Amino acid sequence: MIETDQLTRCYGHLTAVDALSIRVEPGQVLGLLGPNGAGKSTAMRMIAGFLIPTSGTARVCGYDVAREPLKAKRALGYLPEGAPSYGEMTVREFLQFIVRMRGLKADAAYRRFDEVVQRLQLEDVLGLCIDTLSKGLRRRVGLAQAILHDPPVLMLDEPTDGLDPNQKHAVRQLIDTMARERTILISTHLLEEVHALCNRVVIIARGKLLADATPAELEQRSRYHGAVSFSAPGSGMSQEMLGRLPQVASIEVDPLDGRITVFPKVGERILEPVERLLREQGLEVSEIQLERGRLDEVFRQITTQETDGARDAVAGVNA
Amino acid sequence: MSPIAAVMRRELRSYFVTPVAYVFLVIFLVLAGTLTFYAGDFYEREQADLQPFFVMHPWLYLILVPAITMRMWAEEAKGGTLELLLTLPLTLWQAMLGKFLAAWLFIGLALGLTFPIWITVDYLGAPDNGVIAAGYLGSWLMAGTFIAIGACLSALTRSQVVAFILTALVCVLLILAGQPQVLDFFQGALPRKLVHAIAHLSMLQHFDAISRGVLDVRDLLYFLISMIGWLIAGVLLLDLKRTR
Incomplete structure (x- = not known):
């Protein structure tokens, strides 16, 4: 111990x-x-x-x-x-x-x-x-x-x-x-x-x-926790549809590889509705993933908050 | 095996794995030999004793002992192994003693290897072997004091060069403290008792007495107390470093 x-x-x-x-x-x-x-x-x-x-x-x-x-x-x-x-x-x-x-x-x-x-x-x-x-x-x-x-x-x-x-x-x-x-x-x-x-x-x-x-x-604690990401070529149409799902908070598209990440509202599960919608739209999805959350993001969030706070404190002292 | 013995063994081994030990032994033996014959007029004196041999020892140690002790703690601090050593289950005392004993034994070996000169003088004449044995003892005690000083000052710094210079400086001061030139310098400025005290600090005085075969308890105590004092100071320095 x-x-x-x-x-x-x-x-x-x-x-x-x-x-x-x-x-x-x-x-x-x-x-x-x-x-x-x-x-x-x-x-x-x-x-x-x-x-x-x-x-x-x-x-x-x-x-x-x-x-x-x-x-x-x-x-x-x-x-x-x-x-x-x-x-x-x-x-x-x-x-x-x-x-x-x-x-x-x-x-x-x-x-x-x-x-x-x-x-x-x-x-x-x-x-x-x-x-x-x-x-x-x-x-x-x-x-x-x-x-x-x-x-x-x-x-x-x-x-x-x-x-x-x-x-x-x-x-x-x-x-x-x-x-x-x-x-x-x-x-x-x-x-x-x-x-x-x-x-x-x-x-x-x-x-x-x-x-x-x-x-x-x-x-x-990560905002990625429970998010769903997938790659689907030519899915511009469905993005709008996804946005209309009641459980979805926001949608982001990776500018590099076009991968779409759908973020849920707090406490909502969105894998199933997203999958259903994609199927209904007849979109070919090569692979779909439920995100567990990203530690690096949480780490950055926690540690930089603290240093920002400290910087403010120092600035306050100088002023 | 106790931690002291383990540390001592590791130190001794590291002397002999690196060229340190061999370089030291060769230089020590060559210098001890040549200085005795050329600077000490060993033959010309036509006396069957080893005075010219022992007279050179303080000056030999002055250069060579700091070379042995400078790496003792400075190297460990620089290489990060100090952290390893001090998180093993041993006290600072045991670590210090292990290192000190290793160096002292090593100098003892170097001193022992000068035995041909004893044989030489024994062959040429009929010296008082008791006096010579006392000379060896005095020389070894003096080396121990130099090593204790070096061990303490090596704990002070991460730089081996700094450790070398500081050790040599302190040693030269201690050697010269009893010389008439130094005492004359203080004579006017300081009270008589203080000048006397400075004279008594001199390593040469005590060493000369022993090497002439006069085994006075006070001279032996001088060396023993010096060694212990410098080792305590070294341990305190190491401890201080952990809080700083």
């Missing part, structure tokens, strides 16, 4: 993390989302015990990071931003160093070592210097380091940054299999990752918590 209570961190007069209170339970995969510079990494560094908060507390598995740092650190597997590791060491040396630092017992450590190496497909590079590895491989070495002691709490700062789609998939599968009894906190700015991994999303910007919801709930 991870708990933060009014966690705050200032750099000079800049507040990087502003009274952040979150609680992640076992079985949850929480995605910490936010634009660059939102305070994601700073928050994680405080939870990991690397930075000392200006005020507020962080607890890992019930251990206060400030009061019982060693117990908290033992319960935590942490992948810092950029997956730093000692470049002059080989992968094997580096992971053995972590085994020693974690104080793992010999035979259990060997079994775990082999298991982790196999899971992250590092067998072929064990003897290579970390400096010579590709970005993706280095990230996997960092992940191996984080899960080597099989921690109950896992905190990963941008775990799939720099990986190719196949590697991303493999890492997501790994996190998925680990998710069941563990508490996992990942930070990311990839919205697809939220879909693939998280059952809860926290959006922060300028250090403040702006939203705390499931991915599905966030999607519902």
Whole structure:
């Protein structure tokens, strides 16, 4: 379990993390989302015990990071931003160093070592210097380091940054299999990752918590939620007809590929009536889609609102 | 294995994986040898002792120890591995001690590899081996103090060059503090007691005493307390960085 209570961190007069209170339970995969510079990494560094908060507390598995740092650190597997590791060491040396630092017992450590190496497909590079590895491989070495002691709490700062789609998939599968009894906190700015991994999303910007919801709930906030889109050549006529449907709020046409998106009025379902109308009109529709909502749009909406507000505040002060 | 030993082992390994260790060993041994014979007039003195050898050590350490210690924390801070290290379950103390011991053992190895000169002087004459052993001990203690200074100042900055220069500067001040020229400079301006205190801070005074075979507790304490003091300062600096 991870708990933060009014966690705050200032750099000079800049507040990087502003009274952040979150609680992640076992079985949850929480995605910490936010634009660059939102305070994601700073928050994680405080939870990991690397930075000392200006005020507020962080607890890992019930251990206060400030009061019982060693117990908290033992319960935590942490992948810092950029997956730093000692470049002059080989992968094997580096992971053995972590085994020693974690104080793992010999035979259990060997079994775990082999298991982790196999899971992250590092067998072929064990003897290579970390400096010579590709970005993706280095990230996997960092992940191996984080899960080597099989921690109950896992905190990963941008775990799939720099990986190719196949590697991303493999890492997501790994996190998925680990998710069941563990508490996992990942930070990311990839919205697809939220879909693939998280059952809860926290959006922060300028250090403040702006939203705390499931991915599905966030999607519902999108104006695209429940909209119907289709491509049909020569459908100029039917657009007018669609507009007359009582459930429809508005219609948009993509200027590039002519794809039509029909937005429903609040609380209305429009897939069926739209389909019926198209059939009645005898229009050939190659494909029709019910939209779930667009996270990127919701993300932009939530995070830019906040920054606009801040800009207004600054302008007010200057005036 | 304790975290201190794990950190120490990793540090030592990194010396020998990179060329640092070999470059250091070669330069140290070559300089220690040639300075003893050419600048120290080892033969011309016609005395069976290693005074000309030990006299050069403070100046050797002045250049070489900062080269070993400059990367200690600066490199970790720059490469981001500091975050990795400090989020592993160990205290700042254990990390600092591990790194310090690694460097101290390494200098001990370099010092040990100068044994041919002991054999030489033993072959040429009948030196007092107790005095020579004391000289080695004093030299190693002095190296430890230099390393503790370097470890502290390396925690101050992300730049290895800055760490090197600061360490060399502090070390040279400590070496020169007891020299008559420096003391004369302060003589008029400062009260007699303070000038005395400055003289006692001098590393050379304490090292000279030990290397002449006089094992005074005060000299040993000087080095031990210096080491501990600088290491504490280093740990405090690292801790301060986490709040800043």
